Amino acid sequence: MRILLVGAGAVGSAAREALTARGHEVIAAHRSSVDHPIDVTDPDSIQTVLDTVGSLDAVVSTAGTTPYAPWDDLDRDAWITGINSKLLGQVELVRRATGVVRAGGSFTLITGILAREPIRTGSVAAAVNGALEAWVVASAGELWGRYRINAVSPTVLTESLDKYADAFPGYPTVDASVVGQAFVRSVESMETGQIYRI
Amino acid sequence: MRILLVGAGAVGSAAREALTARGHEVIAAHRSSVDHPIDVTDPDSIQTVLDTVGSLDAVVSTAGTTPYAPWDDLDRDAWITGINSKLLGQVELVRRATGVVRAGGSFTLITGILAREPIRTGSVAAAVNGALEAWVVASAGELWGRYRINAVSPTVLTESLDKYADAFPGYPTVDASVVGQAFVRSVESMETGQIYRI
DSSP, rough: OOOEEEHHHHHHHHHHHHHTTTTTEEEEBBBSSSSSSSSSTHHHHHHHHHHOOOOOEEEEEOOOOOOOOOOOGGHHHHHHHHHIIIIIHHHHHHHHHTTHHHEEEEEEEEOOOOGTTTTTTOOHHHHHHHHHHHHHHHHHTTTTOOOOOEEOOOOOOOOHHHHTTTTTTTTOOOOOHHHHHHHHHHSSSSSOOOEEEE | OOOEEEEEEEHHHHHHHHHHTTOOEEEEEEETTSSSSSEEEEEEHHHHHHHHHHHHEEEEEEEOOOOOGGGOOOOOHHHHHHHIIIHHHHHHHHHHHHHTTTEEEEEEOOOOOGGGGGOOOOOHHHHHHHHHHEEEHHHHTTTTTOOEEEEOOOOOBBGGGGHHHSSTTTTTOOOOHHHHHOOOOOOOSSSOSSSEEE
């Protein structure tokens, strides 16, 4: 299949490797891409990429960030930053991609464990992930017969634990390769409205 | 206890009745209130009410709305409208009320069944409710020892079914009096981080 992958980072790399290994053509768009630079906080930037890449069988997103800070320090500006990036960035990507992805194609988004098992400083991340997971379920219903949509919701990656050990004390980890397979499953299976909690 | 109730409507009335019946002093703030008019989309309006009411034991919110429309019609403006009202309205209320509610007091928010069992036209509502429920759990952790926080997440009210029967075909309903008791439980119990799915 011809798949647009939006987002870089450890999860983006895992998705790219797993999808490529399955023989898919992966078109990578991310902030610092030379061929397909994209800023998901900017709807025009999303539209430009979609106008450029041609027809698609699927869109996979590992895009968006949220601010991390103690609860009392996450003010309205911080909220709006997180909402505009990881929440509305991915929503806008899916909404606009319905004009580009073939009928019967799929969307796969990234959320994360904080939707269900929050950590200190992660209250905005929790909210954004919770919003996305509820939206994926709602969207699967309304897009029935047109598109499938799922989300991958991983715990901290084993390969990233050195960096995040203090944030995720004693949390189980998931190998990047397992995360990659969740994207493969979403793209190739018949499933929709699933949150892959891994 | 001295409780600020923000929000009117059927759920607000249910909360007010149940809390009053338990002997609490309920100070009602809502859009068309004469004594305490409030617009939760406007942080200054929230602050004005909080500056006026004096010390509180709890804040209860039944405030905020989200737009309902078919999936394809919910554009970025619709999203932002819903986010600014039911999501950021309630978040801002809680954040600012931490300066007014006594230590050990509580916050109780309103979410709704669409977070877990969506209906047609309710994709933004689903996302907003999902965000709030994840945030309540995260906030309970970070506010531990300072404040309790819970959410009431009802299905359609029995008393409102005439109006919403087509939107909630065959869904179970919940009596307004049961919803009112969930607010009482949140305010008077020792529970925190709970989503009362009723």
